[in-house]
Structure formats: C-alpha cells, structure tokens
Amino acid sequence: MYEKYHEKGLVVLGVNVADSRKIALDYLKENKVTFPIILDVSPAARKAMDQYLALPDLGADPMTYVIGRDGKIVDGWFGYDSDRTKAAVEKLGL
Numbered sequence: 001m002y003e004k005y006h007e008k009g010l011v012v013l014g015v016n017v018a019d020s021r022k023i024a025l026d027y028l029k030e031n032k033v034t035f036p037i038i039l040d041v042s043p044a045a046r047k048a049m050d051q052y053l054a055l056p057d058l059g060a061d062p063m064t065y066v067i068g069r070d071g072k073i074v075d076g077w078f079g080y081d082s083d084r085t086k087a088a089v090e091k092l093g094l
Contacts, residue, residue: 064085066089074092
C-alpha cells in the first residue's frame with residue numbers, strides 16, 4: 001500500500017523495541033517489508049513503549065502515526081487499520 005505514495009513524498013518508518021535482530025530480520029524478510037525499521041531494544045526504548053501500553057484502552061501493536069510535513073500528527077492509533085491509514089494519508093493530500 002505504501003509504495004504508491006512513496007514517490008509523492010510519504011516516508012514509512014517502523015520501530016521495533018521488543019525483538020532480537022534475528023527475529024526482526026526474519027519477520028521482515030518473510031513479510032516482504034520494504035520500509036526501513038529502527039531496532040532499539042534498549043531499556044529506554046522499552047520504557048517508552050511500556051508507557052504507551054499502560055494507557056487505558058490501548059495496548060495493541062503496531063502503533064501507527066501519520067505525521068505531516070509540518071511535523072504535526074495527522075492521526076495516531078494502535079493496531080493495523082487499512083481504512084484509517086488510507087484516510088490519514090488522504091488528509092495529507094497524497
């Protein structure tokens with residue numbers, strides 16, 4: 001889905017704070033993920049994720065944010081939702 005927006009300036013970046021390098025790379029290869037992933041299993045990264053997971057009514061992965069060129073969050077949610085992703089990207093005019 002994201003590839004068609006890439007040439008219009010959309011950047012997709014994943015962040016993994018839970019898995020080992022091998023597990024992450026195996027998953028990315030198996031699922032043919034083409035966008036860059038930051039792998040950070042440091043205590044600070046885990047603490048930051050734990051703060052999100054402790055919020056009421058939240059706690060699903062992945063966590064998604066759509067951020068405009070101005071740096072403001074257009075939308076954000078937990079879990080995968082292709083309709084919400086499409087709507088947020090359309091708000092950016094892509």
